[in-house]
Amino acid sequence: DKGLAVFTSGGDSQGMNAAVRACVRMAIYLGCKAYFIREGYQGMVDGGEYIQEANWASVSSIIHRGGTIIGSARCKDFRERAGRLKAANNLIQRGITNLVVIGGDGSLTGANLFRQEWSSLLEELLKDGTITEEQRKKFDVLHIVGLVGSIDNDFCGTDMTIGTDSALHRIIEAIDAISSTAYSHQRTFIMEVMGRHCGYLAISAAIATEADYLFIPEEPVPLNWQELICQKLTQERSAGQRLNIVIVAEGAMDREGNPITAEHVKKVIDDRLKHDARITVLGHVQRGGNPSAFDRILACRMGAEATLALMEATEESVPVVISLDGNQAVRVPLMECVERTQAVAKAMAERRWADAVKLRGRS
Numbered sequence: 001d002k003g004l005a006v007f008t009s010g011g012d013s014q015g016m017n018a019a020v021r022a023c024v025r026m027a028i029y030l031g032c033k034a035y036f037i038r039e040g041y042q043g044m045v046d047g048g049e050y051i052q053e054a055n056w057a058s059v060s061s062i063i064h065r066g067g068t069i070i071g072s073a074r075c076k077d078f079r080e081r082a083g084r085l086k087a088a089n090n091l092i093q094r095g096i097t098n099l100v101v102i103g104g105d106g107s108l109t110g111a112n113l114f115r116q117e118w119s120s121l122l123e124e125l126l127k128d129g130t131i132t133e134e135q136r137k138k139f140d141v142l143h144i145v146g147l148v149g150s151i152d153n154d155f156c157g158t159d160m161t162i163g164t165d166s167a168l169h170r171i172i173e174a175i176d177a178i179s180s181t182a183y184s185h186q187r188t189f190i191m192e193v194m195g196r197h198c199g200y201l202a203i204s205a206a207i208a209t210e211a212d213y214l215f216i217p218e219e220p221v222p223l224n225w226q227e228l229i230c231q232k233l234t235q236e237r238s239a240g241q242r243l244n245i246v247i248v249a250e251g252a253m254d255r256e257g258n259p260i261t262a263e264h265v266k267k268v269i270d271d272r273l274k275h276d277a278r279i280t281v282l283g284h285v286q287r288g289g290n291p292s293a294f295d296r297i298l299a300c301r302m303g304a305e306a307t308l309a310l311m312e313a314t315e316e317s318v319p320v321v322i323s324l325d326g327n328q329a330v331r332v333p334l335m336e337c338v339e340r341t342q343a344v345a346k347a348m349a350e351r352r353w354a355d356a357v358k359l360r361g362r363s
């Protein structure tokens, strides 16, 4: 008789709907009441119509849709204890003590904090008469499980995050489309792709499209990169190649930590080679469109596993994220992954690139 609620928080990514669907359906299948919380933590704080019971049909025909049908938001209120107190009351009033949070490391950190504070929030609600002693006893533990939705594949502890594969498809489709026009004119295309701390999208796209040059955050280029890129492009042109592709990840930099943008690269090519160089910034196109088969299936497996993990949780179990390890969906302690992810970001900011790569591990 305890409910399970699912919500999406922070930036959206393709495949979130498939994850929501799997959580809801597995919960119903196991005989548990399922709820949506709309607009992330904001909906949890505001309650009312933002928290809605879900049924089998309410998650029908969403698996192929991009973004998140239940909405996502950033929420200031949840960062304050007063906001979390309201959120706790809204959950108790509906009998919800199981949460699946689908988001990035910020959203998962918030969920972990909420769980840690749960007993003291309940004490406070009991003291001011908002909840009864019976309710406090009945709903005394909050279980949470995280799923990572992020197109950058920037979360430690999982081989792939939900949305990355679809974003990669978008990038490759765009580069293929541009290649066919560029081929007629001898051009250099400079593509800026997402990835502030993580070059996964850039490097995978570069391999898949035969790019000539690549800039990623983890491996800053030497300070004479201008010469190196010109040499490489000249070499390709003299070998008869009519089209050059250069990929720049958002967080790219040189070995002194100076940012390298698509504009910098264009200027070098314009000034030194006098090639016709064009910039394409893919931006939100990468988040858009339908999720790939891989993301739909990944999200289905992760969502089902999230619900199972919640149903099996005991008072002692630590919050987990569902990760892909090899080809297995596994449960990994949530805070361990969040802390490692934050340590990678810190190492990158302090220009300790080798440490960042080591910390990130296999994924």
Ligand code: ADP
Binding pocket: 009, 010, 011, 041, 073, 074, 075, 076, 077, 078, 079, 080, 103, 104, 105, 106, 107, 108, 109, 110, 111, 113
């Ligand atoms: P992401 O989940 O994509 O990393 P954010 O970092 O913006 O995105 O986090 C999304 C939301 O999660 C925030 O708007 C806030 O409501 C909540 N949140 C993030 N960090 C915390 C925190 N330390 N304490 C409480 N809530 C947090």
